[in-house]
Amino acid sequence: MGSTSNKCVCDSNLICFIYLQNSGEVSSNQSKVVYVLGGPGSGKSTQCSKIAKHLGFRHLSAGDLLEAEAESGSNDGKMIREYKKEGKLVPSEIIVKLLQKAMQESQNKNFVIDGFPRNEENLSAAENILKIEPNAVLVFDCSEEEMTRRILSRNQGRVDDKIDTIKKRLNVYSESTLPVINYYSSKGKVRKIDAGRPIEEVFDEIKDSAAWVIVWLFIL
Ligand SMILES: Nc1ncnc2c1ncn2[C@@H]1O[C@H](COP(=O)(O)OP(=O)(O)OP(=O)(O)O)[C@@H](O)[C@H]1O
Numbered sequence: 181m182g183s184t185s186n187k188c189v190c191d192s193n194l195i196c197f198i199y200l201q202n203s204g205e206v207s208s209n210q211s212k213v214v215y216v217l218g219g220p221g222s223g224k225s226t227q228c229s230k231i232a233k234h235l236g237f238r239h240l241s242a243g244d245l246l247e248a249e250a251e252s253g254s255n256d257g258k259m260i261r262e263y264k265k266e267g268k269l270v271p272s273e274i275i276v277k278l279l280q281k282a283m284q285e286s287q288n289k290n291f292v293i294d295g296f297p298r299n300e301e302n303l304s305a306a307e308n309i310l311k312i313e314p315n316a317v318l319v320f321d322c323s324e325e326e327m328t329r330r331i332l333s334r335n336q337g338r339v340d341d342k343i344d345t346i347k348k349r350l351n352v353y354s355e356s357t358l359p360v361i362n363y364y365s366s367k368g369k370v371r372k373i374d375a376g377r378p379i380e381e382v383f384d385e386i387k388d389s390a391a392w393v394i395v396w397l398f399i400l
Pocket residue numbers: 218219220221222223224225226227243295330331333334335375376377378379380382
């Protein structure tokens with residue numbers, strides 16, 4: 181569903197109708213942000229692409245922004261590569277700077293942010309520097325076995341798609357990202373998605389959740 185054109189292309193008319201009421205020109209100055217969190221390989225980027233295409237959000241992947249910065253050969257690039265290879269989280273100021281630029285340059289001000297905030301330092305930077313208070317947080321629930329299987333068959337040439345790095349990323353998720361999820365849970369913003377199912381079934385659940393998100397968008 182494209183909010184800019186106000187033309188409904190998603191298959192749930194009710195959701196489209198309600199969404200369009202809330203995304204027309206009158207309210208278009210109000211930015212909406214949905215965070216998508218989940219373990220490595222849980223399907224965040226796959227589903228965020230679908231959310232962008234069908235629900236009219238701009239997809240910003242923290243991992244992809246960092247990868248582009250690394251590819252650019254900038255001063256931070258080499259350091260980003262090293263952190264990524266080790267499955268570690270880069271210092272917040274780096275990812276915050278990239279997100280801030282991407283958000284400022286985007287005409288679509290409704291964002292689905294993929295894989296951020298990942299730890300408490302990110303969370304504090306998101307609140308205090310980016311001034312983001314997300315409308316909702318989708319959390320992808322998937323077993324470690326399934327996430328590992330998916331990553332090992334991903335074949336996208338990522339430097340971190342190796343078993344040793346995957347184990348480190350799973351630890352970072354449990355130790356650093358779960359506290360962020362608990363924080364948003366305590367604010368009633370988390371919607372858990374069973375991400376262990378086939379891609380289309382996961383997206384169906386997200387579309388059902390979109391109705392829930394829309395309720396939030398109206399309330400907030
Ligand atoms: N529901 C699913 N069932 C089976 N395979 C899936 C599913 N969702 C995604 N995949 C596949 O699993 C791999 C990982 O998916 P994706 O890249 O979307 O995960 P991610 O959560 O973004 O991972 P990362 O945190 O490493 O960026 C991809 O090859 C993707 O095609």
